[in-house]
Amino acid sequence: MVLAVGVDVGGTKIAAGVVDEEGVVLEQTRMPSPSDDPTELREAIAETVASMRTRHDVVAVGLGAAGFVAADRRSMIFAPHLQWGDASLADQLEAAIGLPVNVENDGNAAAWAEHRFGAGRGVDDQMTVALGTGVGGGLILDSELYRGGHGIAAEIGHLGLVRQGRPCKCGRRGCLEQYASGSALERDAKVAAAEGRAPGLLEAAGGDVEQVTGRMVSELAAAGDEGALALFDELAGALGTGLATLVAVLDPSLIVLGGGVSEAGDVVLRPTEAALRREMTGGDIHPAPELRLAELGNTAGLIGAADLARRHAGLSA
Amino acid sequence: MVLAVGVDVGGTKIAAGVVDEEGVVLEQTRMPSPSDDPTELREAIAETVASMRTRHDVVAVGLGAAGFVAADRRSMIFAPHLQWGDASLADQLEAAIGLPVNVENDGNAAAWAEHRFGAGRGVDDQMTVALGTGVGGGLILDSELYRGGHGIAAEIGHLGLVRQGRPCKCGRRGCLEQYASGSALERDAKVAAAEGRAPGLLEAAGGDVEQVTGRMVSELAAAGDEGALALFDELAGALGTGLATLVAVLDPSLIVLGGGVSEAGDVVLRPTEAALRREMTGGDIHPAPELRLAELGNTAGLIGAADLARRHAGLSA
Numbered sequence: 348m349v350l351a352v353g354v355d356v357g358g359t360k361i362a363a364g365v366v367d368e369e370g371v372v373l374e375q376t377r378m379p380s381p382s383d384d385p386t387e388l389r390e391a392i393a394e395t396v397a398s399m400r401t402r403h404d405v406v407a408v409g410l411g412a413a414g415f416v417a418a419d420r421r422s423m424i425f426a427p428h429l430q431w432g433d434a435s436l437a438d439q440l441e442a443a444i445g446l447p448v449n450v451e452n453d454g455n456a457a458a459w460a461e462h463r464f465g466a467g468r469g470v471d472d473q474m475t476v477a478l479g480t481g482v483g484g485g486l487i488l489d490s491e492l493y494r495g496g497h498g499i500a501a502e503i504g505h506l507g508l509v510r511q512g513r514p515c516k517c518g519r520r521g522c523l524e525q526y527a528s529g530s531a532l533e534r535d536a537k538v539a540a541a542e543g544r545a546p547g548l549l550e551a552a553g554g555d556v557e558q559v560t561g562r563m564v565s566e567l568a569a570a571g572d573e574g575a576l577a578l579f580d581e582l583a584g585a586l587g588t589g590l591a592t593l594v595a596v597l598d599p600s601l602i603v604l605g606g607g608v609s610e611a612g613d614v615v616l617r618p619t620e621a622a623l624r625r626e627m628t629g630g631d632i633h634p635a636p637e638l639r640l641a642e643l644g645n646t647a648g649l650i651g652a653a654d655l656a657r658r659h660a661g662l663s664a
Numbered sequence: 665m666v667l668a669v670g671v672d673v674g675g676t677k678i679a680a681g682v683v684d685e686e687g688v689v690l691e692q693t694r695m696p697s698p699s700d701d702p703t704e705l706r707e708a709i710a711e712t713v714a715s716m717r718t719r720h721d722v723v724a725v726g727l728g729a730a731g732f733v734a735a736d737r738r739s740m741i742f743a744p745h746l747q748w749g750d751a752s753l754a755d756q757l758e759a760a761i762g763l764p765v766n767v768e769n770d771g772n773a774a775a776w777a778e779h780r781f782g783a784g785r786g787v788d789d790q791m792t793v794a795l796g797t798g799v800g801g802g803l804i805l806d807s808e809l810y811r812g813g814h815g816i817a818a819e820i821g822h823l824g825l826v827r828q829g830r831p832c833k834c835g836r837r838g839c840l841e842q843y844a845s846g847s848a849l850e851r852d853a854k855v856a857a858a859e860g861r862a863p864g865l866l867e868a869a870g871g872d873v874e875q876v877t878g879r880m881v882s883e884l885a886a887a888g889d890e891g892a893l894a895l896f897d898e899l900a901g902a903l904g905t906g907l908a909t910l911v912a913v914l915d916p917s918l919i920v921l922g923g924g925v926s927e928a929g930d931v932v933l934r935p936t937e938a939a940l941r942r943e944m945t946g947g948d949i950h951p952a953p954e955l956r957l958a959e960l961g962n963t964a965g966l967i968g969a970a971d972l973a974r975r976h977a978g979l980s981a
Contacts, residue, residue: 415949425949472813486913488810495915496789497951505912505945507905509827517945519908588824591836593913595822596803598812628822628834632732632742634814 349662350405352396353653355453355645356412358382358428363395364646365403366653368663370464372646374399385432393443407447408440409656411456411648413483418498420450420659427516449656453648454501457605457641458485459492460651465642466603473601474593475641476503478586478608478615481516482524486597492655504528506589526585529607533561536578545574565611579614587622594636595628605641616640666979667722669713670970672770672962673729675699675745680712681963682720683970685980687781689963691716702749710760724764725757726973728773728965730800735815737767737976744833766973770965771818774922774958775802776809777968782959783920790918791910792958793820793903795925795932798833799841803914809972821845823906843902846924850878853895862891882928896931904939911953912945922958933957 350373354363357380364375376395381387396408414426421437432439437448451459458475461467467475471490477483482504486493494500504524505517512521525531539545541556547567552558567575590602608615620638624630643650657663667690671680674697681692693712698704713725731743738754749756754765768776775792778784784792788807794800799821803810811817821841822834829838842848856862858873864884869875884892907919925932937955941947960967974980 415946425946470813488805489808491806493805493914496787496917496953497915499950500913500915502912502915502945505909507825507909507912507943510825510905515945518947519943519945522945588827592822592824592909595819595824596817596910596913597810598814598817598819600813626824626836628819628832628836628839629732629742630835633816636813 349657350403351407351409351653351657352399352405353409353411353456353649353651353656354392354395355456355648355652356380356388356392356410356429358413361391361395362646362649363392363399364649364653365399365405366650368657370460370650370654372650373403375646380429382429385430388429388431389436389439389443393440396444396446405446406662407449407656407660408444409456409652409654410436410440410448410450411453411652412450413453415499416450416452418494420498422450424499447656447660449659451652451655452485452499452501454483455485455492455494456651456655457643457647458487458501458603458651459655460643460647461603461605461641462487463654464650465647466639467601470601472597472599473603474501474503474597474599475603475605476590478528478604478606480528480530482528483606488597503593506592508585508589523585523589527582527589529561532564532578532582532608533559535581536561536564539574539578545578547572547574561608565614568611568614576614579611580618582608583615583618584622586619588626590619590623591626591628594623594633599636601637601639603639603641605647609640612640666974667720668724668726668970668974669716669722670726670728670773670966670968670973671709671712672773672965672969673697673705673709673727673746675730678708678712679963679966680709680716681966681970682716682722683967685974687777687967687971689967690720692963697746699746702747705746705748706756706760710757713761713763722763723979724766724973724977725761726773726969726971727753727757727765727767728770728969729767730770732816733767733769735811737815739767741816764973764977766969766976768969768972769802769816769818771800772802772809772811773968773972774960774964775804775818775920775968776972777960777964778920778922778958779804780971781967782964783956784918787918789914789916790920791818791820791914791916792920792922793907795845795921795923797845797847799845800923805914820910823909825902825906840902840906844899844906846878849881849895849899849925850876852898853878853881856891856895862895864889864891878925882931885928885931893931896928897935899925900932900935901939903936905943907936907940908943908945911940911950916953919953919955920958921955922964926957929957
C-alpha cells in the first residue's frame with residue numbers, strides 16, 4: 348500500500364490523516380489553525396507530517412484549503428480565512444518535509460474523495476456541493492477532476508441566484524451561498540424564531556434568538572418540527588433552483604450533497620430533489636441526475652487531498 | 665485530405681458542406697427544411713450527401729441539430745423544431761447513405777468548430793455562447809467537447825437568470841435566453857420603439873413598431889444610434905451576469921460569442937465584457953476569461969458536425 352498524508356486546513360482547524368490507496372484513514376489528528384502567521388501555519392503542518400512519518404511510510408503530502416489555488420497546484424492565489432504568505436506554499440513545505448506536496452482547493456479535494464471512495468464511486472460525471480459555512484464544490488467530468496482554465500473552477504457558492512439579492516462577502520449580490528449554506532440556514536432560523544414562525548427553535552434556544560444554531564434546526568427537523576422543516580424547504584428551494592442551472596449547463600449523472608447542512612439527511616435531500624425536478628428545463632425529457640448524500644463526512648477533504656497528491660506524484664494508478 | 669460532409673439542420677433551413685481536415689468548406693449548399701415529415705427530411709439529407717459524393721471522396725457524415733441528442737450520438741431525444749421520427753436517425757441515414765453518421769447538438773458542433781478552426785484555436789478550456797433565436801452553447805473542457813452524463817450538457821440558454829422572471833418556452837421562468845437572444849433583442853426593441861425610447865428604430869421601421877427587427881438594432885447601433893446602443897447594453901448586462909455564473913462554475917480561459925446577435929460586433933462584445941467583469945466573483949483576483957467574437961459565422965455548425973463525424977469514425981487525428 349502506497350500511503351499519503353492529507354491535510355485539510357480550515358479557518359479554525361487543521362485535520363490531517365494518513366490515507367491508503369483505498370481511501371482508508373489509518374491515523375488522524377486535529378488541531379487549531381494558527382491563522383494569522385504563515386510561518387506558524389507551515390510549521391504546524393510540517394510537524395504533523397513528520398510525526399506521522401515516524402509511524403507510516405508516506406510518499407506524498409496533499410493540502411486541501413479554501414480559496415483559489417494556482418493552476419500548477421503549488422500556491423494559493425487567494426485565501427479567505429488564512430495567511431499563507433506570498434511565497435510558493437508547496438516549495439516551502441517540500442523543503443521542510445522532504446516529500447512532494449500538492450495543493451488543492453478543499454471543495455475539489457472533497458469531491459475527488461467522494462468520487463473515488465464515497466457516494467460517487469463509479470460515476471463519470473458528477474458534482475459535489477458542500478453546504479458548509481459557505482457553499483463549495485467540485486466537478487468530476489469524464490472521471491477527472493475539472494479545474495478550469497485558471498485552476499479555480501467549481502465556485503458553486505457564487506452561482507448568481509437572485510439578481511439584486513442578498514449581499515455576499517464576495518462583493519456581489521444574490522450568490523447561492525447566501526441562501527443555501529449553513530450560515531444562511533442559521534440566519535434564516537434566527538429570523539424565523541424572532542418572527543414567531545419557529546416556536547420550537549426559540550424554545551430550544553432557551554428563548555434567546557441569538558442562541559439559535561443550524562444544528563438546532565437539523566435536530567428539530569429530524570424530530571418533525573414544522574418550523575424547522577419549513578426552513579429546510581426554503582433552503583432546498585433555493586438550492587434546487589441553483590442546481591437546475593448547473594444541470595442545464597453540465598448535465599451531471601449524480602449530485603452529491605456534502606457539508607454540515609447535508610448531515611440533516613433526508614429533510615434536506617428530499618425537498619432539494621423535488622425543487623430540482625420542478626425547476627429543471629426539459630424536466631420531463633431531460634434525465635434528472637440522482638441526488639445522494641456524501642458518505643465521507645468531514646474527512647472527505649483530507650482523503651481527497653492525500654489521494655490527489657499520490658496521483659500527482661505519479662505514485663498510484 | 666480526408667473529407668466529411670457536415671449537415672446543419674435548422675428549423676427552416678438545411679445547410680450542408682464538404683469539409684476538409686483543416687476546416688475548409690470545399691462545397692456548400694442550402695435548402696429549406698421539410699420540417700413536418702421525418703421521411704422527407706431524411707431523404708433530403710441523403711440526396712444532398714449523395715450529390716456531394718459524386719464530386720468528393722467523403723468518409724463520414726455529421727449532423728448538427730437543435731435539441732437533446734442521445735449519449736450515443738445516434739438519435740434525438742428531443743427536438744424543438746423538427747420531426748425526426750422515433751427510430752434511430754443514424755441507423756436510418758447510414759442505411760440510406762452507406763457511410764458512418766454521427767449526430768451532434770448544433771451548439772456543440774459550432775463550439776467544436778470554433779475550437780478547432782475558429783476563434784478558439786489552441787485554447788483548452790472555452791465555451792461558445794450562440795446568441796441566435798435562442799441561446800445555445802458548447803463546452804470545450806480540457807480540449808475535449810464536454811457532453812455531460814446524459815449527452816445533453818451546455819444548455820446555456822436555460823441558465824436561470826431571474827427568479828420569477830420572463831416565461832420561457834421551456835416551461836420555466838427567467839432563463840438567460842429570454843434576455844440575451846436575438847428574439848429577446850427584437851422584443852425589447854419593439855417595446856423601446858413603442859415607448860419612444862428608440863426613435864431611430866421606429867423611423868427605420870417606417871413608423872410601424874411591428875416591423876422592428878434585431879438586424880435594424882444592429883445596423884443602427886453600428887451607426888451610433890443611442891436607443892439601439894442602449895438595447896445592446898441591456899442585453900449585455902443580462903448576458904454578462906449569466907456569464908459570471910458560468911465563470912464561477914467553469915473558469916474558462918475563453919468565451920466565444922457566436923450567433924446572429926454577435927454579428928453586431930463590438931457593440932455587443934464590449935458591454936458584455938464590462939458587465940462580466942462587474943459581476944464576476946473575485947473580479948480583482950479571479951483571472952477573467954477573454955471574450956472573442958466567433959469567426960466561422962453560420963457555417964460553424966456544419967464544419968463542426970463534419971469534423972466530429974470524421975473523428976468519431978476514427979478517420980482523423
